[in-house]
Amino acid sequence: xxxxxxxxxxxxxxxxxxxxxxxxxxxxxxxxxxxxxxxxxxxxxxxxxxxxxxxxxxxxxxxxxxxxxxxxxxxxxxxxxxxxxxxxxxxxxxxxxxxxxxxxxxxxxxxxxxxxxxxxxxxxxxxxxxxxxxxxxxxxxxxxxxxxxxxxxxxxxxxxxxxxxxxxxxxxxxxxxxxxxxxxxxxxxxxxxxxxxxxxxxxxxxxxxxxxxxxxxxxxxxxxxxxxxxxxxxxxxxxxxxxxxxxxxxxxxxxxxxxxxxxxxxxxxxxxxxxxxxxxxxxxxxxxxxxxxxxxxxxxxxxxxxxxxxxxxxxxxxxxxxxxxxxxxxxxxxxxxxxxxxxxxxxxxxxxxxxxxxxxxxxxxxxxxxxxxxxxxxxxxxxxxxxxxxxxxxxxxxxxxxxxxxxxxxxxxxxxxxxxxxxxxxxxxxxxxxxxxxxxxxxxxxxxxxxxxxxxxxxxxxxxxxxxxxxxxxxxxxxxxxxxxxxxxxxxxxxxxxxxxxxxxxxxxxxxxxxxxxxxxxxxxxxxxxxxxxxxxxxxxxxxxxxxxxxxxxxxxxxxxxxxxxxxxxxxxxxxxxxxxxxxxxxxxxxxxxxxxxxxxxxxxxxxxxxxxxxxxxxxxxxxxxxxxxxxxxxxx
Ligand code: TNX
Numbered sequence: 001x002x003x004x005x006x007x008x009x010x011x012x013x014x015x016x017x018x019x020x021x022x023x024x025x026x027x028x029x030x031x032x033x034x035x036x037x038x039x040x041x042x043x044x045x046x047x048x049x050x051x052x053x054x055x056x057x058x059x060x061x062x063x064x065x066x067x068x069x070x071x072x073x074x075x076x077x078x079x080x081x082x083x084x085x086x087x088x089x090x091x092x093x094x095x096x097x098x099x100x101x102x103x104x105x106x107x108x109x110x111x112x113x114x115x116x117x118x119x120x121x122x123x124x125x126x127x128x129x130x131x132x133x134x135x136x137x138x139x140x141x142x143x144x145x146x147x148x149x150x151x152x153x154x155x156x157x158x159x160x161x162x163x164x165x166x167x168x169x170x171x172x173x174x175x176x177x178x179x180x181x182x183x184x185x186x187x188x189x190x191x192x193x194x195x196x197x198x199x200x201x202x203x204x205x206x207x208x209x210x211x212x213x214x215x216x217x218x219x220x221x222x223x224x225x226x227x228x229x230x231x232x233x234x235x236x237x238x239x240x241x242x243x244x245x246x247x248x249x250x251x252x253x254x255x256x257x258x259x260x261x262x263x264x265x266x267x268x269x270x271x272x273x274x275x276x277x278x279x280x281x282x283x284x285x286x287x288x289x290x291x292x293x294x295x296x297x298x299x300x301x302x303x304x305x306x307x308x309x310x311x312x313x314x315x316x317x318x319x320x321x322x323x324x325x326x327x328x329x330x331x332x333x334x335x336x337x338x339x340x341x342x343x344x345x346x347x348x349x350x351x352x353x354x355x356x357x358x359x360x361x362x363x364x365x366x367x368x369x370x371x372x373x374x375x376x377x378x379x380x381x382x383x384x385x386x387x388x389x390x391x392x393x394x395x396x397x398x399x400x401x402x403x404x405x406x407x408x409x410x411x412x413x414x415x416x417x418x419x420x421x422x423x424x425x426x427x428x429x430x431x432x433x434x435x436x437x438x439x440x441x442x443x444x445x446x447x448x449x450x451x452x453x454x455x456x457x458x459x460x461x462x463x464x465x466x467x468x469x470x471x472x473x474x475x476x477x478x479x480x481x482x483x484x485x486x487x488x489x490x491x492x493x494x495x496x497x498x499x500x501x502x503x504x505x506x507x508x509x510x511x512x513x514x515x516x517x518x519x520x521x522x523x524x525x526x527x528x529x530x531x532x533x534x535x536x537x538x539x540x541x542x543x544x545x546x547x548x549x550x551x552x553x554x555x556x557x558x559x560x561x562x563x564x565x566x567x568x569x570x571x572x573x574x575x576x577x578x579x580x581x582x583x584x585x586x587x588x589x590x591x592x593x594x595x596x597x598x599x600x601x602x603x604x605x606x607x608x609x610x611x612x613x614x615x616x617x618x619x620x621x622x623x624x625x626x627x628x629x630x631x632x633x634x635x636x637x
Contacts, residue, residue, distance in 0.1 A: 038142030101148030153488025260350030
């Protein structure tokens with residue numbers, strides 16, 4: 001009897017072990033909150049119906065089908081009513097406990113996803129990530145997943161002003177964002193270097209403001225004076241195209257938040273309408289002594305004298321005048337913006353506003369006196385409050401960069417904390433909502449390697465994957481009451497140095513996958529080792545099939561001493577599944593002529609007083625893309 005019990009226990013134990021092993025094999029990013037493996041698998045084939053009774057479930061089913069067709073070459077039929085056949089059932093449950101959460105149950109004869117509208121969509125994304133192509137069959141392992149996000153705001157900001165990107169490229173990114181359960185796309189539509197949204201009342205915003213003659217080349221400090229490429233650059237979205245993006249995003253449970261910068265970052269606007277600046281334009285020109293061709297410090301914009309949309313970066317001095325004319329303009333612009341974007345939030349920028357023009361502007365100084373404001377900071381706050389009142393009256397909420405705290409925060413404003421977490425902490429303590437997007441951890445325009453010469457030109461900084469992953473949006477210094485104001489996180493992709501689609505994808509991925517886990521998972525559930533062991537390699541392999549030009553990350557390299565031989569053992573595990581590794585240990589270049597890695601190897605026999613050796617390697621993906629050459633030091637003996 002004892003023996004039998006022992007045997008049963010043994011079997012149970014090994015089944016349990018197997019389930020745990022499988023559990024770790026699931027490659028869903030972001031990893032779900034709770035996973036329990038079941039035995040058996042569900043096989044998807046062309047005869048498997050999707051049962052979807054509600055309209056939104058059918059919409060999500062259609063998108064699921066699009067993905068299946070593109071990646072696995074099959075398309076399923078959707079039925080309104082349950083069928084006797086084994087099927088995928090979408091149960092839209094109005095009383096489900098969470099808006100975005102879902103339960104996904106996979107059994108050999110039935111897959112059931114339960115949740116509200118967004119939850120069903122997310123359940124389907126998880127299901128897509130569970131599908132394994134084995135022996136020509138599409139298999140889904142038996143499992144029960146219960147899942148819900150840690151944060152309600154999971155965003156990525158795309159700057160389309162510094163460089164314009166087509167609607168198709170925006171859609172490609174939206175599609176990927178949805179797949180990893182992001183729900184906000186913050187669209188930075190206006191800045192000094194280009195205005196990108198058609199405004200019917202002010203056609204020159206795009207006729208003039210969307211185009212520049214030339215763009216600076218290289219890093220900002222590479223050439224003094226600057227060198228320009230001599231190529232016109234520009235573009236904009238018609239209102240119809242913007243609406244199409246909004247719809248496309250909404251189908252994927254993403255809200256598009258438009259940003260219309262004020263009162264700074266307005267050179268493109270003032271190139272089109274110089275009378276909206278802080279100085280009076282008389283007879284088409286500005287007062288003498290205030291004009292500079294290059295818009296240097298303290299100089300107003302003068303369109304007639306050759307100022308145009310600038311093609312160089314940095315903080316510009318042009319700002320709106322605090323006038324009724326400007327408020328009227330902004331209200332008309334925002335009215336058109338609100339009509340296109342149903343988003344509750346309207347982002348008004350508010351960052352990096354040098355006050356020099358207001359200091360020397362008679363118009364601005366008069367307002368300061370009349371309104372009894374202490375200084376130009378209070379004038380900015382006064383300006384933003386006017387805009388907030390207008391947005392609130394129209395049922396919208398104002399969100400701005402953390403500089404909107406300076407001179408007094410508008411009463412209902414939400415703060416996007418970018419200069420670290422300071423602004424976010426201050427706002428939360430004042431009872432304002434906060435989105436964390438610190439430039440220490442979430443600026444995706446920063447370099448991905450410490451040695452900048454190995455990477456494509458970027459703005460600066462160093463933001464490796466692991467650092468993104470390590471971020472936690474809730475500062476320890478906040479009380480539990482104050483923590484509730486931290487609504488979530490966002491990465492910002494500024495595009496001064498990102499002019500192509502490939503480069504956009506290179507800077508977004510794989511860092512966006514790390515951010516997906518930061519945004520979705522509870523802090524205590526995150527685990528970088530688990531993330532990089534199986535989930536990331538599987539997803540990167542898939543991203544390659546989806547034609548995403550992600551950066552191929554450094555492999556996991558482990559160097560440990562083998563006590564018996566006194567030599568070191570080196571293992572190199574790439575973070576792209578099925579990728580090849582070629583390496584050298586002789587200090588010379590690694591390319592595809594080098595040794596093909598086939599498993600852990602012993603380091604060379606050390607000579608007397610052996611100096612450390614350098615391991616060099618490259619990673620070549622299954623489709624043949626090669627990584628940068630990476631290095632690691634091997635200390636001997
Ligand atoms: C600061 S972050 C800016 C942007 C730049 C970015 C470059 C913020 C609100 N303003 O105008 O593009 O740095 O990293």
